[in-house]
Amino acid sequence: MSLEARPLQLPSFVDERRVSRFQYGVITLCGLVMFIDGFDTQAISYMAPHIAKEWGLSPQTLAPIFSSALVGLMVGYLALSPLSDRFGHKRVIVVSTIAFALCTLVAVWAFSVPELIVLRFLTGLGLGAAAPSCVAMTGEFSPKRLRATFVLVIYCGFSLGFVVAGLVAGWLIPAHGWRSMFVVGALAPLLLVPLLLRFLPESPVFMIRRNQDPQRIHRVFRRMDRTLPEHAAPTFAVEAADAGKRAALSSLFTRDRVLGTVLLWFVFAINLAEFYALQSWLPTIMTSLDYSMSTVVTATTLTTVGGIAAAFITGPCMDRLGAYGTLGALYLVGFVFVALTGLAFSAPLWVLLTANFLAGCCISGGQKSLIALAAVFYPAPIRSTGVGWALGIGRVGGILGPIVIGAALAAQWSAGAVFYAMAVPMLVAGVAVLVLGRLYGTRRNRVTSGVRAEDSVPETVPGEGAQA
Numbered sequence: 001m002s003l004e005a006r007p008l009q010l011p012s013f014v015d016e017r018r019v020s021r022f023q024y025g026v027i028t029l030c031g032l033v034m035f036i037d038g039f040d041t042q043a044i045s046y047m048a049p050h051i052a053k054e055w056g057l058s059p060q061t062l063a064p065i066f067s068s069a070l071v072g073l074m075v076g077y078l079a080l081s082p083l084s085d086r087f088g089h090k091r092v093i094v095v096s097t098i099a100f101a102l103c104t105l106v107a108v109w110a111f112s113v114p115e116l117i118v119l120r121f122l123t124g125l126g127l128g129a130a131a132p133s134c135v136a137m138t139g140e141f142s143p144k145r146l147r148a149t150f151v152l153v154i155y156c157g158f159s160l161g162f163v164v165a166g167l168v169a170g171w172l173i174p175a176h177g178w179r180s181m182f183v184v185g186a187l188a189p190l191l192l193v194p195l196l197l198r199f200l201p202e203s204p205v206f207m208i209r210r211n212q213d214p215q216r217i218h219r220v221f222r223r224m225d226r227t228l229p230e231h232a233a234p235t236f237a238v239e240a241a242d243a244g245k246r247a248a249l250s251s252l253f254t255r256d257r258v259l260g261t262v263l264l265w266f267v268f269a270i271n272l273a274e275f276y277a278l279q280s281w282l283p284t285i286m287t288s289l290d291y292s293m294s295t296v297v298t299a300t301t302l303t304t305v306g307g308i309a310a311a312f313i314t315g316p317c318m319d320r321l322g323a324y325g326t327l328g329a330l331y332l333v334g335f336v337f338v339a340l341t342g343l344a345f346s347a348p349l350w351v352l353l354t355a356n357f358l359a360g361c362c363i364s365g366g367q368k369s370l371i372a373l374a375a376v377f378y379p380a381p382i383r384s385t386g387v388g389w390a391l392g393i394g395r396v397g398g399i400l401g402p403i404v405i406g407a408a409l410a411a412q413w414s415a416g417a418v419f420y421a422m423a424v425p426m427l428v429a430g431v432a433v434l435v436l437g438r439l440y441g442t443r444r445n446r447v448t449s450g451v452r453a454e455d456s457v458p459e460t461v462p463g464e465g466a467q468a
Helices: 021-055 059-080 083-087 089-109 113-140 144-176 179-199 204-209 214-224 258-288 293-321 323-344 349-377 380-410 415-440
Strands: 008-010 235-238 459-462
Touching: 008 204, 021 059, 021 089, 021 113, 021 144, 021 179, 021 214, 059 089, 059 113, 059 380, 083 089, 083 113, 083 380, 089 113, 089 179, 113 144, 113 349, 113 380, 144 179, 144 293, 144 349, 204 214, 204 235, 204 380, 214 235, 258 293, 258 349, 258 380, 258 415, 293 323, 293 349, 323 349, 323 415, 349 380, 349 415, 380 415
Parallel strands: 008 235
Antiparallel strands: 235 459
């Protein structure tokens, strides 16, 4: 085979090269989508009191509005994330971004709870479809040595969206009313769509597997490496680890992957239960202990900031020291910090705020790191489906976590006892991740798609005139 006709193989093509400006651009666009996702998800919580006041609603009536978006997210993760493996990551990201932007815009003219519930559910569908595709796209354009770091970076965009939603709401709602948040939440993704259409490429793995125009695929490769000849008769291959022909969903349950998938779902459920329990009940717990509103806001914000700060440490550690060991250690440390938060309620305020920050590092930071682990665990052709289903199944924990803590508070548990109880699942999650590492950490290079790599043949797409 001539040098020119030698296949360009993925993922080794990306793994063996420095990250190009083009790849950084792809990751930035995915991060912007995640930022808008986080902004929209959190904005409704700041609008809720004003909606209740204007419409004369009780706080209990707002619960379906909150849950409708979460249910939409779950359905989007489970039902729509596999579409990117069928239609391509770019198409799903663009269409879902337009969809949740339009649903958010229409919500400006909602004047009843049922209307808002339906629109929030549809918005959640779009958000749930976009996030796994962004994770998959980021993973595909990231070299293996930096994959966890880059996935964590774009998920920091989601957390920044949470923070910015609060800042914008504090300025915008008093001046222009709560509907103005929907306007901003709709215009931002609509302005992003032209950039996605112009600068976001399609997944090269998807194009290779769908036998699309080799010259179109070659242009994506050249944007990653300008030393490639502009005019060539290229051939491309998806290496054995990524070349499975199974349907994406069934590929999550191959003989060599089923236990890992189940364990990942289990840990996702634990982490999301911890995250939503913390975000939902920490303000109420601190308010009941007579902390000022400014202190409550600071403490809650610190849990989110802690997750962002942790990403700058856990990402490089996952890439350099091992994804499973790093995340397992983070959860084990989280067991200690969450328990210490329970003790800190009787300590000086600075101790409590520090404990909140450290607990957020492990809970919120752990969630971001877990998504990065899923992006490492699943190969490119099923990465969107794998991440989407893990997030979707994990939402069960996100729903049950606040319910369980609410029941504990109703049973007159003290704040300390609640956090002691919340510490135990962190210990369980840490052990589960270490078991995952024991089972898969040393053999992911050999077995990744239910077949032995040495028995597989790379999936190749020849260009016109190329020698196959």
